[in-house]
Amino acid sequence: MIVVVMGVSGSGKTTLGRGIAARLQWPFQEGDDLHPAANVAKMSRGEPLTDDDRWPWLRALATWMDARLASGESGVLTCSALHRSYRDYLRDGRPQVQFCHVTVDAAVLAARLERRSGHYMPPTLLPSQLAALEPLRPDEPGVTVSGDGPADAVLDEALRRLGLSEDSR
Numbered sequence: 001m002i003v004v005v006m007g008v009s010g011s012g013k014t015t016l017g018r019g020i021a022a023r024l025q026w027p028f029q030e031g032d033d034l035h036p037a038a039n040v041a042k043m044s045r046g047e048p049l050t051d052d053d054r055w056p057w058l059r060a061l062a063t064w065m066d067a068r069l070a071s072g073e074s075g076v077l078t079c080s081a082l083h084r085s086y087r088d089y090l091r092d093g094r095p096q097v098q099f100c101h102v103t104v105d106a107a108v109l110a111a112r113l114e115r116r117s118g119h120y121m122p123p124t125l126l127p128s129q130l131a132a133l134e135p136l137r138p139d140e141p142g143v144t145v146s147g148d149g150p151a152d153a154v155l156d157e158a159l160r161r162l163g164l165s166e167d168s169r
Helices: 013-024 037-044 051-070 084-091 106-115 123-132 151-162
Strands: 002-006 075-078 097-103 142-146
Touching: 002 013, 002 051, 002 084, 013 075, 013 097, 013 151, 037 051, 051 075, 051 084, 084 097, 097 151, 142 151
Parallel strands: 002 075, 002 097, 097 142
Antiparallel strands: none
């Protein structure tokens, strides 16, 4: 299984993704680390990415997933996956993909981004991400969890909703 932890910037994707991977002892990939340098530069300047900007990144994410699946491994990947079309691409030919959409109140997101340091995505891009977000639909494989609570509680809820436990190793 590949769990794609999705949501807007500041939702807690990385914290949750690392938690799932650690709990299940699965490989973890921070999706932001696979962005081409041009995307990172653009976001650092406060410019939202376009679909054309995102496709090379999505291909890199798919390559990571395919490598895990080809080797018989499960894994956890973080990716904003804002549009349904991106999620459809990521799961095309990969029935093992499950999404975990982390939702957080917009005011909480803004406060988190204002406090965050060391990340190239400025808080000014949050409105464009919220506007672009197409929430996970009932016909898509996965679950939606609130990222508003303590990290351990969010992790426990995500694992429960995904039907995963330490026995899933």
